[in-house]
Amino acid sequence: MVNTSDFTKRLEKILEYYALSAAAFAEEIDFNRSTISHLLSGRNKPSLEFVMKLYQKFPEVDMDWLLFGKGTFPSTSENIIEPKNENQKKSVSEEKSPDLFSQENVGTKSMEPSNQNIKEIERIVIFYKDGSFNVYQN
Template sequence: MVNTSNFTKRLEKILDYYSLSAAAFAEEIDFNRSTISHLLSGRNKPSLEFVMKLYQKFPEVDMDWLLFGKGSFPSTGENLKSLDNQKQIETSNEENSLNLFSAENDTEVKRNIQVNQNVKNIERIVIFYTDGSFNVYQN
């Protein structure tokens, strides 16, 4: 669970680090100014949408540090290497998932499905990514 007062201190540290006012920060991550104000005052807890937008704009901010105070900010060199490795893995996984649904694999997948006595047709497959995006593959 996110401790609101500690979260507020960490959010303020991010604003100081990037020399941003609350209004400029809201604009930077394309978020409502009043929501940022409520987060900074401790009135509200962060939403998933807020965290995802912050992470998209500032990927060097460690989410464990932001939400739970574990880790450090600004990220150390080791953390940034880990971030680069994670992005490479995600890109590779996305490419592999796209290859899975190529025309060559399509007939093999259909053949494997038809082996089953209870033949069921796949209507669509939805893949959700950790950045909040998703891909839909429809038959």
């Protein structure tokens, strides 16, 4: 179970790290400002939708750390790029990924592995409709 007061502290640490106000953070993850306010005040617990949107925009945030306080933030230093200015921090993973299921990519690519852009899977997170999830890491 997520401890609301500890979760609030970790969410505040994320906002501080990225130098974002609550309103700017809500806009970044495309979420309702009042919901962010309720999370920061401890009134509400995070929803699965909130956690998923946060992770999509900020994949360097370790879900175990965010929800349970286990681990560190940011999870690894290799995903972090130094900010161009103090008000802007971005991650390498914000680069646009190709759509592997688009019509132009289906059945047209060779199944031979390419030495270009080989990426290793760091973590797989499966979210269930009941709000629970499993994290699989190397």
